[in-house]
Amino acid sequence: MGMGIDIRNRMAKRASEEIQNGMVVNLGIGIPSLVPNHLPSHLNVMFHAENGIVGMGQSPELGEEDENLCNAGGFPVTIRDGASYCDSAVAFGMIRRGRIDVTILGALQVSQYGDLANWIVPGKKVPGMGGAMELAQKAKKVIVVMNHFDKNGSSKIVSRCTLPLTSAKCVDMIITELGVFEVTTTGLVLTEVFLPNTIQEVTKLTGCEVKVTESIRKIEY
């Protein structure tokens, strides 16, 4: 909201670069759902859905929707060759057993330690955690793609989350409209900035201590 589709797609495109051939990937709703549009066609990727699909494909053509073939958000999808269906227990067995290579999620807040808050706004919105806790805790790599600021203009990257946690110390990478951050054992590191933002601006606008990697990448799209 308030953000052009080009910026959302820029973030989705950057996230797509984390996906490699043969990976099993789970995408959250919102910006993460744009990621498949940016994947090179030669990559063989299996998209996993919590409701029991491995191998989701493109959205169906208008009029070709199948009400019994939907993603976890309830929207119609198709499947690719090699896809399979399973029940919910098996779908989450894949997650807890560590078979999901990458999950790309939205967030309300992420701390410099990789603590993730993405499921509850006390007194306002209590939707339930759905499958977010399992994905955040058990996926091999957790990437958060989110707006850098909340609607009050405050940084959503914080030194300590004030919202209830989905899971502690689980996020590996944060992609916002300003840049890319990696969560390391020594703290948060800015690894890339989206031009025309400057390193100084991005670190200043981020709500916690940020180190800057020596080999910082400046991305222009």
Place this chain on the structure above:
Amino acid sequence: MEKLFGKLTNLEKVMPFFHDGMSLMFGGFGGVGSPPSLIDAIIEKNVKELVLIGNDTGFPHIGIGKIVSLGRAKKVIASHIGSNPVAGKLMNEGKMEVEFSPQGILAERIRAGGVGLGAILADIGMDNEMVSAGKPRFILNNKEYLIETALTAEVSIVFAKKADPYGNLIYDKSARNTNPLVAMAGDITIAEVEEIVPLGSLNPDEIMTPGVFVDYVIPSKGVNWKWAWE
């Protein structure tokens, strides 16, 4: 055909199983794979004070959401209510209790109930107050787990694509979701199905829920709600 096992019946015959205050488990995920005819009949019978157990509360006019939106549930055990704002409103007004369980843990709790286990050990949401509150912890091989209790219900309702007279079930694509688990966890399990086929016509290798778990099979009138994407 129906005399074979006494499971093939109709909506009218199964309605006496539904009563005020009962626990009712339902298959489905966002309404996909929830049994439309049984849901409508439960509404029509004005069954109240239900304890509902299932993945989510659907959408206000889709799936189990139709029952929830009418205020017929006193408690819901689910992983998500976000797609049904009425459920959130009832919860905030104190008119409906909601017990949240992480989605895959909820599925396993239902599965555990369905396969005769008392509980499972899980490490999801250990440091989350809402998930871990009141649950005993257990240390096994130097690792700490929450004890998550199994779930069963007086009646389970599921939606399948095909059934034979023994109640063997086959589900359709992603409409399978929680249905095979829910089918095992009811004291009485009622399957609403799109098609009833003769005994022997289902490939035994392809049956997803063995009829052992299914008590009654009724024909579906089909989905009569408009999907959110339509």
